[in-house]
Amino acid sequence: MRESEKVQELPGVYPSKDDEINLRDVFLTLWAGKWLILSVALAFTIAGIAYALHKPNIYQSSVLLAPANEEGSLNGISGQLGGLASLAGINIGSGSSNQTVIAKEVLQSRAFLADFVKRHSLEVPLLGTSGWSEATKSWIYNSELYDSETGQWLTDESGTTFKPTDWELVNALKQEHISVSENKDNGMITLKVRSLSPVASQQWAEWLVADINEHMRRKDVAESNARISYLQEKLNDTNVAGMQQVFYQLIESETRTVMLANAQKEYVFETVDPAVIPEEKVAPKRGLIVALSVMLGTMLGVALVFAYFFMANGSRNITEKTNNHK
Secondary structure, X not given: OOHHHHHHXXXXXXXXXXXXXXXXXXXXXXXHOHHHHXXXXXXXXXHHHHHHHHOOOEEEEEEEEEEOOHHHOHHHHHHHHHHHHHHHOOOOOOOHHHHHHHHHHHHOOHHHHHHHHHHOOOHHHHHOEEEEEOOOOEEEEOOOOEEOOOOEEOEOOOOOEOOOOHHHHHHHHHHHHEEEEEOOOOOOEEEEEEEXXXXXXXXXXXXXXXXXXXXXXXXXXXXXXXXXXXXXXXXXXXXXXXXXHHHHHHHHHHHHHHHHHHHOOOOOEEEEEOOOOOOOOOEOOHHHHHHHHXXXXXXXXXXXXXXXXXXXXXXXXXXXXXXXXX
16 A cells, blocks of 8 residues: 555544535524624623723823034033143033933933922822813812812822822823933934823923923033132142143133023023924824724624534534444
8 A cells, every 4th residue: 555545544634524614604603693793792892982982082292302502502612621621630521412312311310300290290280180171271180089179189098198109200200291202313302291181281391391401501500610619729729820721711611601501591402393282182092992892892702602603513522422322
């Protein structure tokens, strides 16, 4: 006997006719279970619609930023005398590009964001509200967490307050409200702010830009004033005319830097396209939620029908085999 004939005689190598999938049987099975499929799909659709309607609208406002002009930055001016500063034993800086990178990271840091929330009293808008009323242009407070009449956070049964910690506030702000992206080709930075309130999304974006500029200005001015004090001490300690001239030039540069920094409103980031109040929501996508609910319900219904069909057939086959043995 040839080898191929031996293989064909082996049981289970090729499926029998009983194991082949018949499209007609599949259709008849689905038709027989159509009411189950429709019921499951309808239940999922209703649940999807309820969920989509329950989710509040979310609005997004964005602002396009560019690095401020190098001539106006502290590091740019001080860099002109970097060689002289090294002779005096101080480090002036490495240019406005690093200043922009640092400012971008500070903008997303926990310390800055925690201070931002406290400065603008955003604890309640962040975690004490459930929506925004377009009719009254005011927040809809979560009555289970916050009492708007007394202005106090509520407590649970054990007496623990629902007032959020700084950690919770910053996490909510970073994960749900703020995103920062940079265009590597031109260096432009886009700051996006999401909120239940269209007014708040625009206002928070403006506050963030203003606060990061002010934060970096104060930091650099404080550092520059510290360098001026240091240079003046060194100036008083030396009698060498050449070194005195170096110190005078450095002090003049640092003083000029402080004056320009205080006069420049947009210190690190310059606004190219300001934030506006959005008129359309960005989430939730209710149509997509309902469509996915219909698809999932239909798929689950079909799966249940086939599972019932195979279980019923399996039970029938076992019964027939038992009867045959008898």
